[in-house]
Amino acid sequence: MNTGNRPLSxxxxxxxxxxxxxxxxxxxxxxxxxxxxxxxxxxxxxxxxSGPAAFADxxxxxxxWLGRLLLFGWTWSLMYHLANGIRHLFWDMGVGLELQxxxxxxxxxxxxxxxxTLAIWVAGYMAAGxxx
Amino acid sequence: MTMRTPISRVRGLxxxxxxxxxxxxxRLTAIALVPLxxxxxxxxxxxxxxxxxxxxxxxxxxxxxVLMLLLVVATFYHMQLGLQVVIEDYIHGExxxxxxLIGLKLGSxxxxxxxxxxxxxxxx
Numbered sequence: 001m002n003t004g005n006r007p008l009s010x011x012x013x014x015x016x017x018x019x020x021x022x023x024x025x026x027x028x029x030x031x032x033x034x035x036x037x038x039x040x041x042x043x044x045x046x047x048x049x050s051g052p053a054a055f056a057d058x059x060x061x062x063x064x065w066l067g068r069l070l071l072f073g074w075t076w077s078l079m080y081h082l083a084n085g086i087r088h089l090f091w092d093m094g095v096g097l098e099l100q101x102x103x104x105x106x107x108x109x110x111x112x113x114x115x116x117t118l119a120i121w122v123a124g125y126m127a128a129g130x131x132x
Numbered sequence: 133m134t135m136r137t138p139i140s141r142v143r144g145l146x147x148x149x150x151x152x153x154x155x156x157x158x159r160l161t162a163i164a165l166v167p168l169x170x171x172x173x174x175x176x177x178x179x180x181x182x183x184x185x186x187x188x189x190x191x192x193x194x195x196x197x198v199l200m201l202l203l204v205v206a207t208f209y210h211m212q213l214g215l216q217v218v219i220e221d222y223i224h225g226e227x228x229x230x231x232x233l234i235g236l237k238l239g240s241x242x243x244x245x246x247x248x249x250x251x252x253x254x255x256x
Contacts, residue, residue: 031214038211041204042243045250048191052184075173082169085162092159120173128181 019106027084030077037074075120080113154213161210168203188254197255201248208244212236 015021047058061067087105090096096105134141175196179187190196215236223229 028214028218031211032218035211035215038207038243041207042247042250045200045204045247045254048184048187049250049253055184055187078169078173082166086166089159089162120177124177124180127177 020102023084023106023109027081027088030081030084033074033077034081037070037077040070040074072117072121076113076117079116079120080109083109083112083116154216158210158213161206161213164202164206165210168199168206171199172203191251191254194255197251200251204244204247204251208240208247212240215240 044058044062047054062071087096087109090105096102175190179190182190191200216233219229219232219236223232
């Protein structure tokens with residue numbers, strides 16, 4: 001089958017940069033990041049099932065600076081993908097597809113995902129007693 | 133003029149024989165993951181300073197084990213649907229694409245089984 005001469009849709013550089021476009025790309029990027037994070041979830045569960053020594057190893061890594069940085073990134077990725085995913089579900093019901101509404105919900109997703117991430121980490125450190 | 137029968141058009145099954153199944157399952161698992169991921173994040177906050185014994189005891193309660201199994205199933209189902217589209221969008225060689233898709237599908241299933249086994253082992 002010859003597929004070489006088919007017309008192509010305009011590529012990404014043709015379009016003016018917009019928030020809604022940025023959010024769509026970020027949704028995919030955070031999805032890929034969360035897939036990597038899912039590997040960590042499996043490691044954590046398998047370590048828990050393997051015993052105290054393996055669990056201590058995984059927790060040792062997660063407690064390190066690199067571990068915390070990765071967890072912080074995954075927290076934001078999850079909050080973003082969750083908030084923007086709910087935005088997508090409303091679109092599927094035909095709600096909020098107008099330009100202004102889509103723009104407003106884009107800002108809401110950015111603000112909410114950052115606020116939720118910070119709240120989760122403050123709550124986590126408070127629960128661990130690290131913030132007095 | 134189309135050679136397709138009206139019933140085949142209604143079913144919407146093209147050459148992929150998939151119809152809307154992919155789209156529908158992505159939404160279904162997304163809806164399931166909204167409460168499940170919120171529960172997971174709140175649980176992780178509560179377990180921030182928990183040691184091995186405390187996490188094991190928490191995982192062994194029936195409610196936790198069931199919710200964790202649901203989270204694992206929904207997560208890996210949703211994950212492989214999403215990554216499938218990423219592979220289909222960016223990998224154009226038919227052979228490479230097929231290898232990636234098979235690796236993704238089998239790998240996601242294996243990871244899901246491993247995670248589910250771990251939850252059950254702690255729970256029983």
